[in-house]
Amino acid sequence: MSHRHLLEASTLALLLLCMAQTTLAAERRMVLVCSAQFDLQPLSALEVRRLFLGVPIVKDGRTLEPLRNSTDPVLHEVFLQKIVFLSARNYEYRLISQVFRLGGERPPTFTTMAELINAVRTRPGAVTYMWADTALTLPGIRIVEDLWQGSTG
Amino acid sequence: MSKQVSVTPPHRSALAAALSAAWLLLAAPIVQAEFILFPSLTGTEHSGLNPHPDVHHPSHTQKQSELKAELDLFYSADKDRLRLLAEVLVTPDHTSAERLQAGWFATPETTLWIGRHHSPLGYWNTQFHHGTYLQTSIKRPAISGFDDHGGVLPSHLSGLLVEGARTLENDAAIDYAFSFGAATRQTSDGRLTAFDLFDPHSGPHKPGSVLRLGYRPDATATDVAGLFLGYSTIPSALSSVREIRQTIAGAFFNREQGRWRWIGELFGVRNDLDQTTGNARSTFVNANLQGEHEWRRDWTLYGRAENTFGDRSGAYLMHFSGFVKERYLLGVRHELTRNQALKLELSDVHVMGDSYVQFGLQWSAALP
Numbered sequence: 001m002s003h004r005h006l007l008e009a010s011t012l013a014l015l016l017l018c019m020a021q022t023t024l025a026a027e028r029r030m031v032l033v034c035s036a037q038f039d040l041q042p043l044s045a046l047e048v049r050r051l052f053l054g055v056p057i058v059k060d061g062r063t064l065e066p067l068r069n070s071t072d073p074v075l076h077e078v079f080l081q082k083i084v085f086l087s088a089r090n091y092e093y094r095l096i097s098q099v100f101r102l103g104g105e106r107p108p109t110f111t112t113m114a115e116l117i118n119a120v121r122t123r124p125g126a127v128t129y130m131w132a133d134t135a136l137t138l139p140g141i142r143i144v145e146d147l148w149q150g151s152t153g
Numbered sequence: 154m155s156k157q158v159s160v161t162p163p164h165r166s167a168l169a170a171a172l173s174a175a176w177l178l179l180a181a182p183i184v185q186a187e188f189i190l191f192p193s194l195t196g197t198e199h200s201g202l203n204p205h206p207d208v209h210h211p212s213h214t215q216k217q218s219e220l221k222a223e224l225d226l227f228y229s230a231d232k233d234r235l236r237l238l239a240e241v242l243v244t245p246d247h248t249s250a251e252r253l254q255a256g257w258f259a260t261p262e263t264t265l266w267i268g269r270h271h272s273p274l275g276y277w278n279t280q281f282h283h284g285t286y287l288q289t290s291i292k293r294p295a296i297s298g299f300d301d302h303g304g305v306l307p308s309h310l311s312g313l314l315v316e317g318a319r320t321l322e323n324d325a326a327i328d329y330a331f332s333f334g335a336a337t338r339q340t341s342d343g344r345l346t347a348f349d350l351f352d353p354h355s356g357p358h359k360p361g362s363v364l365r366l367g368y369r370p371d372a373t374a375t376d377v378a379g380l381f382l383g384y385s386t387i388p389s390a391l392s393s394v395r396e397i398r399q400t401i402a403g404a405f406f407n408r409e410q411g412r413w414r415w416i417g418e419l420f421g422v423r424n425d426l427d428q429t430t431g432n433a434r435s436t437f438v439n440a441n442l443q444g445e446h447e448w449r450r451d452w453t454l455y456g457r458a459e460n461t462f463g464d465r466s467g468a469y470l471m472h473f474s475g476f477v478k479e480r481y482l483l484g485v486r487h488e489l490t491r492n493q494a495l496k497l498e499l500s501d502v503h504v505m506g507d508s509y510v511q512f513g514l515q516w517s518a519a520l521p
Contacts, residue, residue: 046324049373063261065185089491094289094375096189096519099286102264102316103229103238105187116392119217 030078030148031133033141035121040064042145051127052084052107054098066107067119067128074152079129082148117141185232191225193285193517200510218391225251225283234258238266243260245319249301251283253350254314263317269350270314273330273365274383275418276405278308286517287412289486291498294459295477296420300337300345303475305338306401306422307346309360310361326372328379329365336361336385343391343472359396363387378406391472398425412447424469437464451488457481471488472504479503484513493518 032048034040040059043051051057059062070076076088084091095106110116110128120126121140135143198218222242229236240252254268269275271279277297282286298304312334319327335348335358348358383401403420417440424435441459450456461478464470470478484498498513 046373053373056258058261063218092491097280097284097287099187099229100189100227100282100287101279103187103236103254104231105185105229119413 022084026151027149028152030075030129031119031132031135031147032127032129032144032147033120034127034144036140036142038062038125038142040127040142040144048147049084052079054095054104054106062125064127065123065125067116067123067126068107068109069128069130070109070111071113071116072131075129076132078148078150078152082150083129095140164296171308173258176487186230186234187228189227190520191223191227191284191286191517192520193221193223193225193515195219195221195223195285195291195371195512195513195515197221198512198513199476218369219223223283223285225285227284236264238268239284250350251309260317262319263315266314266316267312269309269311269348270460272307272310272361272383273314273316273332273401274306274308274381274401276377276407276416277418278332280407282287282308283440284519285515286492286494286519289445289453289496290443290457290482290484291496291513292480292482292500292511294418294439294443294457295480296418296439296441296459296461298476300347303473304345305470305473305476306399306420307345307347307361307383307387310334310336310363311348311350311358312360320372324372326369327362328369328377331487335359335364337387339387339389339391339397339472341390341392345387349404357388357459359386359388363401370475376408378404380404393430394426394428394472396427397469398427399423400425414445416445417442426468429470433466433468435464435466435469437470438462452487454484467505473507477502478502489516492520 032043043057043059047057051064051066052068069079080086080088080091086094098104099106108119110119116128117138120128127144129147132143132146135141178193196219218435222245226241228239234256234257236256238252238254238256239250242249242251250269252268252270254266254270256264256266259265271282273279275297277288277293281293296306297308300306310332312332313358314330314332316330317328321327331490337345338356338358340346340356346356349355361384363381363383365379365381367377369377381401381403387397387399389397390394400423401420403418405418406416408415420439422437422439426433426435439459439461442458443455443457445453445455457480459477459480470476480500480502482498482500484496486494486496489495495519496513496515496517498515500513501510502509502511
């Protein structure tokens with residue numbers, strides 16, 4: 001192979017590598033979802049944050065029940081950074097502190113998608129967050145609103 | 154801290170256990186419930202302590218060294234608009250129902266409670282109380298000491314509590330709490346003791362009330378500044394005192410910015426004592442300020458200064474010889490795991506007629 005061909009091949013490989021990395025760092029959307037039977041209107045950013053910090057939010061006479069999605073570490077990290085603006089430890093501390101003072105319970109955490117989806121479908125007022133591309137594939141689940149969009153690469 | 158020997162009759166412990174079990178059983182069908190354990194193990198060593206015991210108040214005598222184990226059990230359950238809350242403190246010497254409350258949601262952010270609850274005085278009493286893991290330091294300010302453990306103010310009331318928050322248009326919030334119920338009484342050795350739900354006829358108790366208001370610039374954050382006002386009548390079993398009418402007014406704040414946190418309280422206390430030798434008045438001011446710095450990931454440095462001013466007559470505080478009138482402490486807290494902490498603390502402590510250096514080491518947790 002001549003030097004010219006080698007240079008062309010190397011350049012093409014480099015370009016393909018950059019394209020691959022760009023694809024891996026593609027934009028993703030995190031969305032708030034609820035049961036398809038629940039006609040929940042979009043919440044404000046403040047309401048979403050308060051909801052997942054344990055503050056009661058009532059919509060259309062129904063108390064919302066936040067469910068924490070721990071099925072995807074990247075999703076969970078985006079949730080901490082972009083929704084509640086707290087580190088994992090500080091978030092847990094806030095929830096325990098709130099419950100200790102006022103009673104109630106911390107938002108339950110789900111580590112398997114099957115259990116999370118079942119809870120969203122069956123619990124009145126249940127809401128959670130997930131990637132939009134996942135939500136679109138799940139029957140019985142409705143996207144309420146976009147919570148965040150960006151690159152996770 | 155003095156060792157408290159349990160005086161709980163056997164039937165009271167059995168009743169408490171039975172009620173706790175019934176509570177949990179009844180709560181079984183309830184979907185939403187929370188159960189948290191707050192264990193702690195604290196070792197303290199005193200240097201320079203007066204070796205002579207307090208002959209007038211034997212239960213107030215400080216020990217040279219002490220190892221204290223505590224387990225605080227917290228339970229809460231919701232059913233529709235009802236909420237139950239229970240907190241039981243277990244030590245090798247004593248088991249007590251610290252809180253036992255039934256609540257009703259008047260609105261999503263306002264709860265009407267009935268039962269034994271934390272008095273909403275100051276910041277420390279409701280924010281941390283027996284949840285030792287939740288507070289950065291080992292020792293809490295003396296002014297917020299527990300009424301059953303040498304504290305000088307009523308830290309519990311039994312009766313009605315209304316508390317809640319109102320979000321304002323600028324996304325700030327007003328927190329409010331109003332408490333009215335049976336307050337503390339003073340025993341023959343000078344200690345305050347709160348109303349006992351399981352032994353309501355153990356002694357006379359008269360009403361007390363507290364109002365607290367707080368302002369949070371951001372309804373989703375923990376920064377808060379507020380005021381509080383309290384009044385209670387304390388029947389006394391001391392031979393020289395019949396009754397104490399206590400008025401409390403003060404302010405508090407909590408500010409978190411970056412890696413720093415500041416907690417401050419200011420208490421003004423007026424005690425009007427109805428004594429066998431004539432009336433007396435004892436007035437003092439107490440202030441404490443704690444600063445915390447998250448030095449590195451999982452490491453927090455902290456320091457606190459607290460002092461008591463006034464009290465020229467000493468007519469009230471003289472019965473609390475173990476009350477820390479002045480203290481300066483430095484400490485470090487390390488997060489062992491997500492929910493366990495280790496604390497190391499050094500204090501310069503001044504009590505009435507004595508002063509000493511205290512070294513403390515504590516392990517605490519919040520499980521699960």
